[in-house]
Amino acid sequence: MIQLIDLHKSFGSQQVLRGLDLTIPKGAITAIIGPSGEGKSVTLKQMIGLQKPDKGDVLVAGESIVGLKRNDLNKVREKFAMVFQNSALFDSMTVFENIAFPLQEKTDLSKDVIEQRVKAALADVSLRNVEQKYPDELSGGMKKRVGLARALLVNPEIILFDEPTTGLDPVIRNSIHQLIKDTQSRFGFTAVLVSHDIPDIFDIAHYVAMLYQGKILQFGTASEIKNSDNPVVHQFINGILDGPINIGVD
Amino acid sequence: MFPIRKLFTELNLTNIIQTLGRHGLASLSAMGRMGSFLAQACYSMLRFPGKPMLLLKQISFIGAKSLFVIVLTAAFTGMVLGLQGYYTLAKFGSEGLLGVAVALSLIRELGPVLTALMVTGRAGSAITAEIGIMQISEQIDALETMALDPFKYLISPKFIAAMISLPLLCAIFDLVGIYGGWLVGVKLLGVNPGAYFTEMYRSVEWRDVYSGFIKSFCFGIIIAWVSCYKGYYTARGAEGVSRATTEAVVLTSVLVLVWDYFLTSVLL
Numbered sequence: 001m002i003q004l005i006d007l008h009k010s011f012g013s014q015q016v017l018r019g020l021d022l023t024i025p026k027g028a029i030t031a032i033i034g035p036s037g038e039g040k041s042v043t044l045k046q047m048i049g050l051q052k053p054d055k056g057d058v059l060v061a062g063e064s065i066v067g068l069k070r071n072d073l074n075k076v077r078e079k080f081a082m083v084f085q086n087s088a089l090f091d092s093m094t095v096f097e098n099i100a101f102p103l104q105e106k107t108d109l110s111k112d113v114i115e116q117r118v119k120a121a122l123a124d125v126s127l128r129n130v131e132q133k134y135p136d137e138l139s140g141g142m143k144k145r146v147g148l149a150r151a152l153l154v155n156p157e158i159i160l161f162d163e164p165t166t167g168l169d170p171v172i173r174n175s176i177h178q179l180i181k182d183t184q185s186r187f188g189f190t191a192v193l194v195s196h197d198i199p200d201i202f203d204i205a206h207y208v209a210m211l212y213q214g215k216i217l218q219f220g221t222a223s224e225i226k227n228s229d230n231p232v233v234h235q236f237i238n239g240i241l242d243g244p245i246n247i248g249v250d
Numbered sequence: 251m252f253p254i255r256k257l258f259t260e261l262n263l264t265n266i267i268q269t270l271g272r273h274g275l276a277s278l279s280a281m282g283r284m285g286s287f288l289a290q291a292c293y294s295m296l297r298f299p300g301k302p303m304l305l306l307k308q309i310s311f312i313g314a315k316s317l318f319v320i321v322l323t324a325a326f327t328g329m330v331l332g333l334q335g336y337y338t339l340a341k342f343g344s345e346g347l348l349g350v351a352v353a354l355s356l357i358r359e360l361g362p363v364l365t366a367l368m369v370t371g372r373a374g375s376a377i378t379a380e381i382g383i384m385q386i387s388e389q390i391d392a393l394e395t396m397a398l399d400p401f402k403y404l405i406s407p408k409f410i411a412a413m414i415s416l417p418l419l420c421a422i423f424d425l426v427g428i429y430g431g432w433l434v435g436v437k438l439l440g441v442n443p444g445a446y447f448t449e450m451y452r453s454v455e456w457r458d459v460y461s462g463f464i465k466s467f468c469f470g471i472i473i474a475w476v477s478c479y480k481g482y483y484t485a486r487g488a489e490g491v492s493r494a495t496t497e498a499v500v501l502t503s504v505l506v507l508v509w510d511y512f513l514t515s516v517l518l
Contacts, residue, residue: 074397088392
């Protein structure tokens with residue numbers, strides 16, 4: 001579904017991606033894991049054209065999106081939705097307005113239809129009676145659910161999740177994971193998930209890619225990565241202090 | 251042989267040149283980015299002028315909500331002009347020209363410039379902070395991922411609202427300022443009320459009025475341009491927003507004063 005080919009990306013003198021190759025399978029959940037600051041979110045942003053690579057190519061459904069003009073890029077982005085780390089809800093809008101916004105702006109649907117679809121999307125993520133609340137009146141878990149509802153509403157083929165459970169307690173975290181798993185199996189979209197939630201991620205992801213030093217060190221099914229004998233992968237998923245990963249602590 | 255290398259090392263000249271070069275390139279790049287931002291904003295304004303409700307909301311924010319501060323500033327500016335003008339003109343026995351002095355000072359210069367500076371402090375800083383917070387909290391990225399153009403929703407309405415609001419605010423500033431001068435000159439210091447207004451009507455030309463409006467219109471563009479640009483390219487959290495807001499206010503104020511000089515030299 002998405003192919004990243006020999007991607008390079010630097011910010012000033014800091015080289016983040018150094019020839020990353022990754023193919024995201026269609027209709028499955030793929031998790032990208034790796035140490036902090038290795039460029040997981042950068043990789044996600046390359047997939048939807050929020051950042052341009054210095055070198056390399058990004059193919060979405062076989063079509064290159066690097067160097068596309070805004071209008072052409074927007075046509076490709078119609079396939080996508082993204083759930084952000086901090087939910088990225090519009091803080092001047094209510095929950096209803098936040099979720100309805102893409103439909104109001106991009107479709108000719110009537111008010112009633114939009115209202116029904118917003119209610120259905122909120123029910124899909126198990127939220128009720130929050131339509132008139134503002135984002136700052138919601139808890140972290142509720143914001144993530146609203147973010148997911150906003151993403152689901154446009155029936156995307158691909159949903160990108162940027163650390164969707166950061167800062168949540170274990171119960172809410174599990175409920176969000178379950179929600180992602182359930183909605184993905186119901187709607188069949190392709191999901192790419194950047195996460196640090198190990199080992200929980202192995203229960204929801206079909207495939208896992210380990211990002212290390214700007215490249216994909218290992219890609220495989222969740223169980224293959226879980227049982228990997230690669231020393232870096234092993235150290236990372238087991239949280240071992242001693243090993244090849246330099247954590248910068250003496 | 252002259253020890254050039256030694257001299258360069260001792261005076262650290264290479265470092266100085268490198269630093270100057272780096273700053274020069276960074277400034278050029280920032281100017282290019284600002285120019286490209288303005289071009290994109292203009293294109294967006296022509297293509298998507300914005301929904302009427304969005305536009306009205308921005309006119310209310312930039313224009314209507316600045317009214318109080320504009321009226322207050324205008325009243326005291328006019329009163330100070332009345333006071334200063336009276337004592338200066340009285341030395342030459344020309345108190346009757348007070349109305350002309352107050353009106354021309356306000357209409358040609360002080361009205362547009364002070365209106366722009368007050369709107370920069372009240373609305374420009376808020377625009378930068380609003381867009382900056384949207385940038386660092388990924389709300390602008392969220393718009394992009396929805397295949398919606400941030401310029402259409404965020405930037406165009408602010409540009410159009412500033413271009414409409416500034417000349418209107420300037421007109422109000424001029425009017426209130428003239429009556430402020432009248433209050434001090436005529437009511438407190440005893441200038442002939444007939445002379446105050448008659449001389450003003452005789453001396454103020456339509457050209458003075460429209461040159462003030464042209465200035466205000468241009469200052470509206472500058473305020474929206476710098477404030478939106480600084481917010482849009484904010485980075486590094488709360489500190490970044492704070493820095494961007496300060497930079498926006500300082501840069502807008504400087505550009506307003508510099509541009510005022512150039513416009514005056516063209517319009518006079």
